Amino acid sequence: MGRLTVTEPTTPAKPGFNLGEGPGRLLVWLYGVFTVAAASRSIVQMILDFGRAPLAYVLSAVAAVVYAFITYSLVRGGPAARKAALVCCAAELAGVLVVGTWTLVAPSAFPDATVWSDYGMGYLFIPVILPVTAMMWLRRAAQPQAG
Incomplete structure (x- = not known):
């Protein structure tokens, strides 16, 4: 006859949390402020x-677009938005490092x-x-939360 196997019930991991909650809310606010500041x-x-x-002036406009996209992604939430925001944050950091170095090396x-x-x-x-x-927050948001 067949065997009956009993297994322990497992608690499924909760999906990542909403990006705009908790500390994410501060990130949304800061990115929103920087969107308005850079665009203006x-x-x-x-x-x-x-x-x-x-x-x-064009670089400041580009920064505003990047900030706006990240703000939108954080508000939208979800895995695709999180990944897009993560890529944009990495591009933003690269831009800050390149432009920051460029302004020091060739201020003219x-x-x-x-x-x-x-x-x-x-x-x-x-x-x-x-x-x-933001990248630290987005990576944390991607990890399943144990219930």
């Missing part, structure tokens, strides 16, 4: 004096500052701290 700054600079420092290329100039010194270094913090 770049729009005003491009309208008033684009010829003075076009590279700096930047007659005016960008959001990422000097590693975000004009913004209390938040532009370099924010993507690192």
